[in-house]
Amino acid sequence: MAIIEVNALRKTYGRGAGPGGRPAVDGVGFTVEEGEIFGILGPNGAGKTTTVECVEGLRIPDSGTIRVAGYDPVADHDEVTRILGAQLQESELPAKLTVREALALYAACYPAPADWRPLAERLGLTDRLTTRFGQLSGGQKQRLFIALALIGNPRVVVLDELTAGLDPRARRDTWELIEDIRRGGVTVLLVTHFMEEAHRLCDRIAVIDKGRVAALDTPSGLIRRAAGSTVISFTPAAPLDDPARAALAALPQAAAVEERHGRLTIHGTDDTVNAVITLIARHHITAHQLRVSEATLDDAFLDLTEDSA
Structure with a gap:
């Protein structure tokens, strides 16, 4: 059963907006089945982040339809935010905010949040609860952002360039966390440009090039x-x-x-x-x-x- 449905999505920016402009996303369509890890690959500027930001309801499409568990991310934004968690491509928190304070703050934003204490333990953050955000390593920050994306008990989590900038060990540790998230019943929409990451984690992959889906298949099928x-x-x-x-x-x-x-x-x-x-x-x-x-x-x-x- 599809939990995300994207049909004929189109989004154009800047002065080129309109029929004569060149869109960042031009007719993208795909479905994500509940419980799978679905990957989006593409060159820089291909339209990957724009696509997932439309799925998240952060951008309004020019045309096309998107449904997340049957909801429109724009018209039904409140409903979508209750079932979808997101780790954005570029995320920051105040440098003096501690891990405990960040988790408690985000938990307060949801009517029925996950208990952040076992979530922190699951993500290896228990011994960093009093550490300020500015003192965390790159891998620890990524773990925190995963925790914040999961704290609302989402059915779907969107991870955009999650392991960019991480060393090989931290990247592999993060991959194990993503696999653990899926085993917990969460559907994962993963945007990445690391081929090894996509091959290891994804059940299916959409390759987006120049704003369009160039191919959609399993990793082995694409090969x-x-x-x-x-x-x-x-x-x-x-x-x-x-x-x-x-x-x-x-x-x-x-x-x-x-x-x-x-x-x-x-x-x-x-x-x-x-x-x-x-x-x-x-x-x-x-x-x-x-x-x-x-x-x-x-x-x-x-x-x-x-x-x-």
């Missing part, structure tokens, strides 16, 4: 749909002669052939593997460190947004 979803690489013992090089370049199954520092990389399909092995045998090529692997979400992302600068 399979990308050109060159299978990658074969090897280092020939000796430089290839012209016939071998021409044969490699002419492989019909290969989407791309690259050579760097003497190592060849061929992007193709499963059928490309047999074709490359046959070519190696036919031309008596000794191939060192021959590897076959699946393309990554990075590869799929670049393929889907290749025209974006």
